[in-house]
Amino acid sequence: MSDRTSNRIFDIVNISFVTLFVVFCLAPFLHTIAISFSSNRAITSGEVRLFPKEFNWDAYVKVFSDHSMLYSLGYTALLTIATTVLCMLFTVAAAYPLTKKKMKGRKLFMYVIIITMFFSGGIIPEYLLIRDLHLLNSVWALILPGLVSPFNLIILISFFNGIPESLEESAEIDGSSHLHTLLKIILPLSLPVMATLSLFYAVGRWNGFQDSLMYINDPQLYPLQLKLFQMVQNNMVSELTQMEGANRAPLTPESLKAATVIFATVPILLVYPWLQKYFVSGAMLGAVKG
Numbered sequence: 282m283s284d285r286t287s288n289r290i291f292d293i294v295n296i297s298f299v300t301l302f303v304v305f306c307l308a309p310f311l312h313t314i315a316i317s318f319s320s321n322r323a324i325t326s327g328e329v330r331l332f333p334k335e336f337n338w339d340a341y342v343k344v345f346s347d348h349s350m351l352y353s354l355g356y357t358a359l360l361t362i363a364t365t366v367l368c369m370l371f372t373v374a375a376a377y378p379l380t381k382k383k384m385k386g387r388k389l390f391m392y393v394i395i396i397t398m399f400f401s402g403g404i405i406p407e408y409l410l411i412r413d414l415h416l417l418n419s420v421w422a423l424i425l426p427g428l429v430s431p432f433n434l435i436i437l438i439s440f441f442n443g444i445p446e447s448l449e450e451s452a453e454i455d456g457s458s459h460l461h462t463l464l465k466i467i468l469p470l471s472l473p474v475m476a477t478l479s480l481f482y483a484v485g486r487w488n489g490f491q492d493s494l495m496y497i498n499d500p501q502l503y504p505l506q507l508k509l510f511q512m513v514q515n516n517m518v519s520e521l522t523q524m525e526g527a528n529r530a531p532l533t534p535e536s537l538k539a540a541t542v543i544f545a546t547v548p549i550l551l552v553y554p555w556l557q558k559y560f561v562s563g564a565m566l567g568a569v570k571g
Contacts, residue, residue, distance in 0.1 A: 308331065310546075311331045311332075312329070312330065312331055313539045313542050313543060314333075314539070314543060315329050315330065315331055315332050315333045315334075316329050316333075316535055316536060316539040317340050317341065317536055317539035317540040317542075317543055318333035318336055318337065318338060318340075319333045319334045319335060319336070319337070319536065320334065320335035320336075320337055321536070322335065323335050324535050324536055339536075340536040340537050340539065340540035341540050341544075343537060343540075344537065344540045344541055344544050345544075349500075349508070350505075350508065350541070350544065352501075353503055353504065353505045353508050354505055354544070354545075354548070356501075356502075356504070356505075357487065357504045357505040357506070358548065360420065360423065360424075360486065360504060361483050361486045361487045361549075362483075363424065364423070364424050364427075364482065364483075364486040365479050365482045365483045365486065367424060367428060368427070368428055368429065368430070368433075368482040369475065369478065369479055369482065371428050371429050372429050372430070372433055372434055372437055372478065373437065373463070373468070373475075375429055375434055376434055376437040376438045376441055377441060377459075377463050377467065379391065379438050380438055380441040380442050394431045394434060394435070395431065395435075397431050398431045398432060404495070407426065408495055408496075411426070411496055416496070417496055417498075418496070418497055418498050418499050418502065419496075419502075420502060422492065422496035422497065423486075423489070423492055423493055423496070423497070423504070426492065427485070427486075427489075427492075430481070430482070430485075433478045433481055433482070436474065436477075436478065437471075437474060437478060440471060440474040441467065441471070444467060444470055444471075448466055448470075449462055449466070449467075452465075452466055480552070480553070483549070483552065484549060487505075487506070487548075487549045488506055488549075489504070489506065490504060490506035490507045490509075490510050493506075493507045494507060494510070505545045506545060508541075509541050509542065509545050512537070512538060512541055
């Protein structure tokens with residue numbers, strides 16, 4: 282068998298495997314979209330699969346007419362942006378000094394960081410700590426505990442270590458301070474990994490609900506995922522299912538749940554195309570440099 286034939290067979294097998302994998306990943310998402318756009322009769326009779334049946338968008342009309350959902354969407358977006366900015370600020374501030382071999386206690390700090398990846402105090406001690414710091418029912422309870430991810434920190438340290446030291450030495454000779462070197466030389470060269478870690482932090486905050494479930498009691502501070510969690514778990518759709526007009530059948534809870542899931546998922550999905558060119562290279566560079 283020639284090399285050309287072998288390569289062609291490999292390409293066919295590879296493309297087939299990737300296509301099958303993509304189908305398995307997209308199937309649940311497409312099924313949820315189909316339910317959100319299907320009629321009550323089609324949903325209750327189990328006819329909906331990957332495509333809508335008896336197309337309608339009543340579920341989305343109800344979701345977008347619910348002011349609490351729109352408020353939660355805006356609040357979650359602001360919370361995600363603030364969390365991402367603060368997390369990246371502290372991650373960079375921690376990673377850059379740890380790349381300096383002259384720093385005293387550098388190895389000790391690295392050991393402490395690595396240990397936190399495998400061991401933690403647990404949910405109850407963490408709750409008691411948040412309570413004693415008077416952070417319960419505060420937006421800071423959703424930001425401060427995850428301010429620096431050890432995994433993301435190690436990735437950034439690995440990337441910084443891959444930048445030639447000659448660049449920093451040249452900047453030092455020219456009288457540049459560490460802060461100026463970081464802002465003008467290191468960070469511009471680190472855009473791929475910075476975008477990648479920003480996406481990690483943003484997705485983690487957007488999808489997080491366990492911390493808000495434990496620490497937040499004020500409905501005004503509920504993130505979007507917590508509202509979705511409550512809807513799915515407690516079937517809290519009585520107000521949304523009240524349709525105007527006696528001739529219109531009420532929506533099924535499944536259609537509203539599906540529409541809310543899409544409502545909560547699409548915004549973060551729209552962020553990825555803007556960071557895609559940085560994400561691919563950043564994930565690879567951060568993994569192999571060091």
